[in-house]
Structures are given as structure tokens and as C-alpha cells.
Amino acid sequence: MKWAVLVGGRGSNLQALLASGLDVRLVVSHRAGVGALDIAAAAGVPARVLLARASRGPLAYDQELAALLADAGIQAVVAAGYLRILRAPVIDQYPGRILNVHPSLLPAFPGLHAIEQALAHGVKVTGVTVHLVDAGLDSGPIVAQEAVPVAPEDTADTLAARLQPVEHRLLPAAAWALDQGRLHVAGRHVAWGEPDPRDH
Numbered sequence: 559m560k561w562a563v564l565v566g567g568r569g570s571n572l573q574a575l576l577a578s579g580l581d582v583r584l585v586v587s588h589r590a591g592v593g594a595l596d597i598a599a600a601a602g603v604p605a606r607v608l609l610a611r612a613s614r615g616p617l618a619y620d621q622e623l624a625a626l627l628a629d630a631g632i633q634a635v636v637a638a639g640y641l642r643i644l645r646a647p648v649i650d651q652y653p654g655r656i657l658n659v660h661p662s663l664l665p666a667f668p669g670l671h672a673i674e675q676a677l678a679h680g681v682k683v684t685g686v687t688v689h690l691v692d693a694g695l696d697s698g699p700i701v702a703q704e705a706v707p708v709a710p711e712d713t714a715d716t717l718a719a720r721l722q723p724v725e726h727r728l729l730p731a732a733a734w735a736l737d738q739g740r741l742h743v744a745g746r747h748v749a750w751g752e753p754d755p756r757d758h
């Protein structure tokens with residue numbers, strides 16, 4: 559399956575996906591000058607920067623993104639550090655084929671600054687969620703989750719440093735399961751099973 563990875567940050571999850579051998583054909587960043595673009599370049603993966611412009615609404619942005627993905631023959635998408643909500647043009651083009659990684663145990667702390675939100679709330683346990691993307695904010699069916707304890711002395715940096723290795727393990731595993739047709743979705747419930755013969 560040909561994958562695109564949508565980025566906007568350091569690119570450590572992109573690195574983990576590439577290291578897993580996933581067939582990443584395109585990287586799209588909503589920000590210029592980010593580490594993820596350097597990682598794409600080092601791996602020889604084509605990368606594009608698609609900046610938001612005031613003159614272009616979110617729908618037009620996602621129409622352009624959907625066209626970019628279609629032109630590259632992309633079949634499935636990972637959002638990893640991509641800090642924009644995906645809209646209908648992209649979501650409808652890849653039903654059940656877009657994954658997102660989020661640094662909390664959803665549905666707790668969706669949206670931006672999830673690690674800071676968790677610390678401010680005083681939770682004793684947080685974690686990582688990989689989910690399928692729907693039209694809501696971090697609201698799609700959950701594919702994988704793993705808990706990470708919060709220590710009293712944790713800062714956003716120390717907690718992020720313990721969450722990221724979990725992301726780098728869960729996200730490639732989920733992408734490969736989707737790639738191999740092993741994710742079976744029924745409503746909100748995602749089961750990891752045998753490959754679906756219809757996918758091959």
C-alpha cells in the first residue's frame with residue numbers, strides 16, 4: 559500500500575514509520591522548515607509544504623491536499639504531528655485509511671497541547687492513542703492505546719520523552735496492521751485480526 563505521512567513537527571514518528579519499512583511515497587507538511595522535512599529528504603521521499611493562506615479556507619486547503627495525495631497514487635495516510643483538522647475532501651477519499659497519533663489516552667485531552675492538558679489536570683496516568691481519523695477532533699475509532707504513568711516531578715518535556723518511544727512503537731504497528739488489512743472496524747470498535755482477503 560502506498561502511504562503518505564502528514565507532518566508539521568520534528569518528524570520522529572515519520573522516522574519510525576520509515577524505519578519500519580512502510581512504503582511511504584509522499585510527505586506533506588503544513589509548516590516550512592520543520593525537522594520532518596529533513597527526515598523526508600534524507601530518506602529520499604518526495605515532500606511538499608502546503609501552507610495555510612488567509613485567502614484559502616480550510617476546505618480549499620483540503621481539496622488541494624486531496625488532489626496532491628491522489629496524484630501521487632496514495633492509498634493510505636498517517637497524520638503524525640500534523641496540527642490541522644482533516645476535512646471532508648481528504649477524509650472521504652480515504653475512508654478508514656487515515657491514522658493519527660495523539661499523546662494522551664483519548665477521549666481525555668483531545669486537541670492541541672495534550673501533554674500540558676494532562677499535567678494541568680493532575681492525572682496519574684496518561685498515554686498514547688492511535689486512532690482512525692473522522693471529521694471530529696481526535697474522535698475517530700481507537701486502534702491502539704498504551705498507558706504511561708505520570709511522575710510527580712514530570713514536566714511537559716520529561717513526560718513527552720517517555721510518551722514518544724511508545725508512539726514510535728504503536729504507530730508503525732497500527733499502520734502495518736491497516737496495510738495488511740488486519741484492522742476490522744465495526745462502529746467505534748477496531749479489532750486486530752487476520753488479513754481481510756478483499757484487501758488483496
Ligand code: GRF
Nearest residue numbers: 567568569570571639659661
Ligand atoms: C507527537 O507527539 C504526536 O503525538 C503529536 O505531535 C507529535 C509529533 O512528533 N500529534 P513528531 O513530529 O512525530 O516528532
